[in-house]
Amino acid sequence: MSGASRPLIGITAYAEPSVRWGAWDLPAALIPLAYVRSVEAAGGRPLLVPPSEDGVEETLAVLDGLLFSGGSDLDPDLYGQAVHVETNGIRPDRDRSELALLISALERDLPVLAVCRGSQVLNVVRGGDLVQHLPDVLGHERHRHTPGAFADHEVEVKPESRIGSVLGRRAPVKSHHHQGFGRVGEGLVEAAWAEDGTLEALEDPSKRFAVGVLWHPEEGADTALLEALVEEARRYRAERAAPS
Numbered sequence: 001m002s003g004a005s006r007p008l009i010g011i012t013a014y015a016e017p018s019v020r021w022g023a024w025d026l027p028a029a030l031i032p033l034a035y036v037r038s039v040e041a042a043g044g045r046p047l048l049v050p051p052s053e054d055g056v057e058e059t060l061a062v063l064d065g066l067l068f069s070g071g072s073d074l075d076p077d078l079y080g081q082a083v084h085v086e087t088n089g090i091r092p093d094r095d096r097s098e099l100a101l102l103i104s105a106l107e108r109d110l111p112v113l114a115v116c117r118g119s120q121v122l123n124v125v126r127g128g129d130l131v132q133h134l135p136d137v138l139g140h141e142r143h144r145h146t147p148g149a150f151a152d153h154e155v156e157v158k159p160e161s162r163i164g165s166v167l168g169r170r171a172p173v174k175s176h177h178h179q180g181f182g183r184v185g186e187g188l189v190e191a192a193w194a195e196d197g198t199l200e201a202l203e204d205p206s207k208r209f210a211v212g213v214l215w216h217p218e219e220g221a222d223t224a225l226l227e228a229l230v231e232e233a234r235r236y237r238a239e240r241a242a243p244s
Contacts, residue, residue, distance in 0.1 A: 007064035007233035009044035011035050012098055012118065014071055015051045015091070035069055038218035042226035044233065051097035056104050065111040065209075065233030067226075068098060068118025070216060073179060076132060079124050084132035086178060099125055111209035111232040113225060116177055119212030123202060126185025134180045138196055143175045143214075150174035150219055155200045161191040162203050162211055166228045173200070173215035180214065188212075208232055 011031055019028035029050035039046040049059060049066075060066075072089030076082060078099070083090075098121050105112055106125070114122040120130055135141045145151050155173050157164045171192075181199045184190065192201035192213070204210040209232040217225040 006043060006045040007230055007237055008047055008062060009039045009065045009067055009230060009233060010047050010049040010059065010063045011039065011067045012069050012094075012101070013048045013050045014069075015094060031069055032218075034216075034218045035067065038223055038226050039067065039230070042223050042230045044226075044230040049101070051091075051094040053093075053097050053100055056100050059101070060104055060108060060110060063110065064237040065113075065229050066101070066105050067229065068102065068112065068114040068121055068212075070116035070118065070176075072117070073132070074117070074120055074124060074130065076130070079129035079182075081129065081132065086133040095121075106204070106207065106210060109208050109236075111229055111236055112207075112211070113209070113217075113229040114212035115218065116175075116214055116216060119202060119214055120179065120181070122210070122212040123181050123185045123188065126188055126204075127183075128185030128188065129182040131180045131182045134178055134198065137180075138198065140196070141178070142196070143180075143194070143198065144178045150176050150216060153194055155192040155194055155215070157192045157201070158190065161189070161201075162205070162209065162228075163191045163201055163213070163225070166224050167222075171222070172220070173213075173217070174219045175200075175215045177214050208236065 013029045013031045015029050017027050036046045073087045075090045075095050102125050157167050187204050188202045191203045194200050201213045
């Protein structure tokens with residue numbers, strides 16, 4: 001497939017205060033390479049989108065789809081809660097940037113796949129809230145049993161959901177999260193659950209493709225969700241280019 005034919009998929013990036021390579025230790029905008037490789041494997045052209053509240057509309061004007069990546073915890077103040085002792089790594093600049101980006105993307109009906117933290121941004125944007133530390137509720141830490149290692153488990157998927165049309169009734173996934181969905185945001189519907197009953201996916205059926213999953217599809221062998229995002233992005237681009 002030629003580069004010119006590939007839809008442009010934005011991937012939200014981390015902004016870290018200190019990253020070391022070679023002799024340098026500097027602030028950097030970065031993303032795990034798995035996101036880039038998975039978008040490429042799905043037929044898209046990845047484009048990193050670093051945190052910035054400026055130029056949201058300019059950014060979205062050139063994109064055909066958007067992947068909201070994982071990362072640190074959201075500021076609980078965004079959904080009206082005090083900070084839990086286990087909530088950490090809050091990045092207010094990234095929170096503000098991604099909230100603005102997602103609101104505008106949904107208004108445009110731009111295809112969106114929101115991964116882990118990204119799915120939590122989706123829920124909060126719609127007025128939902130989060131469970132700040134799932135072990136308090138579940139009594140176990142199997143969704144993030146080892147820092148830096150993904151937990152393998154299955155999810156049961158709602159067959160009539162958009163995710164169900166892509167993955168079927170059950171799917172193996174890789175997770176690494178200690179937070180989850182609390183109150184589900186307006187317009188979102190539940191779409192998948194872990195074996196312990198934890199809600200693992202949300203989507204907005206009124207949009208062409210607005211899907212949020214707590215797991216990491218970029219780390220799995222099955223690229224079906226990424227392929228679905230890219231295919232919808234291809235349609236979005238074709239419709240946008242068609243004469244009015």
